[in-house]
Amino acid sequence: MKRLIIHNIKTVYTNNNKPPAKGSLMSDVTQIKDAYIVVDDGLITIVDNDDYNHHVNQSTELFDAKQSICVPGLIDSHTHLVFGGSRENEFAKKISGVDYLEILKSGGGILSTVEQTKKASFDELYQQARESLDEMLLFGVTTLEAKSGYGLELETEVKTLKVLKKLNENHPIEIHSTYLGAHALPKKYKNNREEFIEKILSDLEFIKEQDLAEYADVFCETGVFTAEETFRILNRAKDLGFKLRVHTDEIESIGGTEVALKLGAKTIDHLMAVTNEDIKKIAKTNTIANLLPSTSFFLNKEYAPARKLIDSGAAVSVSSDYNPGSTPSENYQLTLQISGNKLKMMPNEILTAATINPAYSLDISDRLGSIEVGKDADLLLLKSKNLDYFIYHYGINHTLSVFKKGKLVVNNRKLIGE
Numbered sequence: 001m002k003r004l005i006i007h008n009i010k011t012v013y014t015n016n017n018k019p020p021a022k023g024s025l026m027s028d029v030t031q032i033k034d035a036y037i038v039v040d041d042g043l044i045t046i047v048d049n050d051d052y053n054h055h056v057n058q059s060t061e062l063f064d065a066k067q068s069i070c071v072p073g074l075i076d077s078h079t080h081l082v083f084g085g086s087r088e089n090e091f092a093k094k095i096s097g098v099d100y101l102e103i104l105k106s107g108g109g110i111l112s113t114v115e116q117t118k119k120a121s122f123d124e125l126y127q128q129a130r131e132s133l134d135e136m137l138l139f140g141v142t143t144l145e146a147k148s149g150y151g152l153e154l155e156t157e158v159k160t161l162k163v164l165k166k167l168n169e170n171h172p173i174e175i176h177s178t179y180l181g182a183h184a185l186p187k188k189y190k191n192n193r194e195e196f197i198e199k200i201l202s203d204l205e206f207i208k209e210q211d212l213a214e215y216a217d218v219f220c221e222t223g224v225f226t227a228e229e230t231f232r233i234l235n236r237a238k239d240l241g242f243k244l245r246v247h248t249d250e251i252e253s254i255g256g257t258e259v260a261l262k263l264g265a266k267t268i269d270h271l272m273a274v275t276n277e278d279i280k281k282i283a284k285t286n287t288i289a290n291l292l293p294s295t296s297f298f299l300n301k302e303y304a305p306a307r308k309l310i311d312s313g314a315a316v317s318v319s320s321d322y323n324p325g326s327t328p329s330e331n332y333q334l335t336l337q338i339s340g341n342k343l344k345m346m347p348n349e350i351l352t353a354a355t356i357n358p359a360y361s362l363d364i365s366d367r368l369g370s371i372e373v374g375k376d377a378d379l380l381l382l383k384s385k386n387l388d389y390f391i392y393h394y395g396i397n398h399t400l401s402v403f404k405k406g407k408l409v410v411n412n413r414k415l416i417g418e
Contacts, residue, residue, distance in 0.1 A: 001041055005039070006063045007063070008065045009069070010033070010034070010386075012032040014029065015352040017356070019315075019357060020315035022286075023310055026315070032049055036052040043375065044376075066400070068384070071387070073379060074332055074354050075362070076144040078147075078267070078321050079320060080147050080322060082146065082163050084113065110184050126166060135330035136173060136332060138415065146175055147177075147217060148181065158210070178217050179213040182219060184219065185224065213242070216237035218246060221247065221256070222251055222252045234259065244265040246265050248271070249270055252273050253278065261282065266363075274304070283312040283314040288357055288358070291309075291319070291339070291343065292318070292327070304343065307343070316349070318335060318339045318354060320335045376405050379403040384398045399413055
């Protein structure tokens with residue numbers, strides 16, 4: 001049995017409540033000072049703060065944490081990882097006040113990314129996404145959810161999902177894939193929405209048959225897909241065995257939250273425009289309110305009402321929404337820091353929102369999301385005095401080392417093998 005002991009940890013921080021951690025339980029974070037963690041064959045077997053030497057045998061590997069703090073590996077549960085090209089050419093227009101719809105009319109916006117993704121080869125998409133994954137790993141992300149959605153037709157959607165599948169096989173970060181065929185309405189279906197909806201319903205069957213995605217998602221928003229259309233698509237997806245996630249209430253509240261709750265979606269994402277009534281409804285369920293503050297930051301938009309959600313008893317997670325148009329940054333630590341400054345979340349709540357709650361939304365909380373005996377040793381060592389300092393000292397990378405299933409994959413802020 002291969003044994004690893006990570007010792008000289010200043011403090012271990014973990015929310016060990018049964019997930020999802022809702023409301024006040026989001027602040028209930030266990031702290032173990034002067035700690036060590038014993039890992040056997042990739043699993044946590046001991047978390048303690050007595051003398052670790054009596055756990056050492058001839059085959060034990062010792063790792064000095066150098067008085068860093070330790071948290072569970074971070075889980076980013078909403079990304080658009082795979083896409084072609086980039087959209088920096090739109091940046092000056094955005095900050096000078098050009099409306100997104102005007103950018104869209106000139107061939108920019110999501111339609112530009114769709115075109116570039118269609119043109120890109122499998123290898124080009126793979127390499128670009130792999131480089132982003134490397135950056136994410138350096139910031140302590142060990143697990144993420146990633147969506148398709150820049151194809152808007154089956155061939156490119158399948159290409160994207162196959163890229164994700166290969167990345168999951170080859171990269172240390174664990175990837176959970178979502179089919180987002182209903183991300184936008186293609187130009188050619190502008191006058192025939194029904195034909196596109198029927199196509200999505202058909203494509204869902206193929207995606208499921210090929211086992212290319214765990215989840216299905218729809219962008220339910222004014223100018224995109226209605227609540228009724230969202231229900232049709234996701235109800236069919238649920239019948240086929242997909243688990244559900246829903247983009248909604250980003251700009252206007254048009255019924256997407258109600259659809260998500262009715263169908264038992266794992267997450268409701270964005271929620272900048274969520275109503276007080278819907279907040280109460282979310283709080284009565286175990287559906288995760290997945291908030292994306294980096295998107296609000298980059299677009300200079302309103303922030304989701306995290307305090308209302310938490311204070312009402314909801315379970316909240318926070319995600320990067322990494323994508324080329326509204327969040328072109330792999331820095332998930334910055335997302336967490338924005339969650340403090342702009343969402344008014346407390347450091348303990350933020351840790352919960354980046355670990356055990358997203359693990360619950362991905363159905364992996366039995367093995368990930370907290371530092372507990374029997375779980376995978378997905379661990380992040382942060383060069384930080386304490387958890388508050390990690391959130392307070394923003395804009396830098398606090399990572400010292402990262403372990404995935406007990407394997408050291410980042411050390412001294414460098415990828416192993418570099």
